[in-house]
Amino acid sequence: MTEAINQPAPLSKIPLMIGGAGEKKTLRMVAQYADESNLTCTTEEIPRKLEVLAAHCERLGRDRSEIKVTKLVNMAIAPTYEMAVESMAAYAALHGWPEEVVELFKPQIVHGDPSSVGEQVQAMIDAGLDGITLNLVTLGHDTDAIALAAETLSPLIP
Numbered sequence: 658m659t660e661a662i663n664q665p666a667p668l669s670k671i672p673l674m675i676g677g678a679g680e681k682k683t684l685r686m687v688a689q690y691a692d693e694s695n696l697t698c699t700t701e702e703i704p705r706k707l708e709v710l711a712a713h714c715e716r717l718g719r720d721r722s723e724i725k726v727t728k729l730v731n732m733a734i735a736p737t738y739e740m741a742v743e744s745m746a747a748y749a750a751l752h753g754w755p756e757e758v759v760e761l762f763k764p765q766i767v768h769g770d771p772s773s774v775g776e777q778v779q780a781m782i783d784a785g786l787d788g789i790t791l792n793l794v795t796l797g798h799d800t801d802a803i804a805l806a807a808e809t810l811s812p813l814i815p
Contacts, residue, residue: 676729678702680709688713693725695790699765700777703728703784725787730778733768733794734806741768744802748794766794771809779813788814 672692677683687694688710696706707726714721733748735741745768749759767777778789789810795802 672725678706680706684710685713687724688717688719688721691724693727696726696728696786698728700728700781700784703781703786707785726785727788727790728781728786729792730781730789731766731792731794732774732806733766734771734774734802734809736770736805738769738773741770741774744796744799745794747796751796768794771805774806775809775813778810782813782815 670692673690674693674695675683675687675691676695676697678696678698684694684706694710696703698706710724710726711721714724733741733745735744742763745763745766746756746759749756767774769777781789791806791810793799793802793806
């Protein structure tokens with residue numbers, strides 16, 4: 658695009674976020690260009706990814722603390738574990754996914770009641786994240802799930 662008009666101009670700099678977890682290219686590009694990194698990895702992999710990012714920053718002469726690091730989290734939260742699992746199943750059915758797909762992806766989705774979800778997210782924060790990018794696995798715009806997620810997660814995120 659040439660001669661694009663951006664008026665009114667943003668009030669402040671728009672941060673650049675790069676998502677992914679590739680250690681050779683993606684995290685190097687985060688260190689070189691990004692204001693934020695949105696990891697796509699398991700909780701267990703977070704410390705390693707942060708070490709790699711710090712090493713890239715050091716090589717490039719950048720302060721690692723300048724980069725906010727979050728993780729993409731798919732979540733099904735409900736008042737009970739059973740209700741959260743039902744929500745995931747309904748979401749899968751809406752998309753035409755067979756039950757085997759739900760079982761395959763269940764370990765990759767933070768799910769359960771508020772206490773269980775809180776523990777899972779706290780483990781991510783304890784591993785070094787600054788926050789999470791949340792994708793609720795719900796049917797449509799489920800305001801109850803949104804409110805429950807906000808109530809559960811707000812005290813955990815620094």
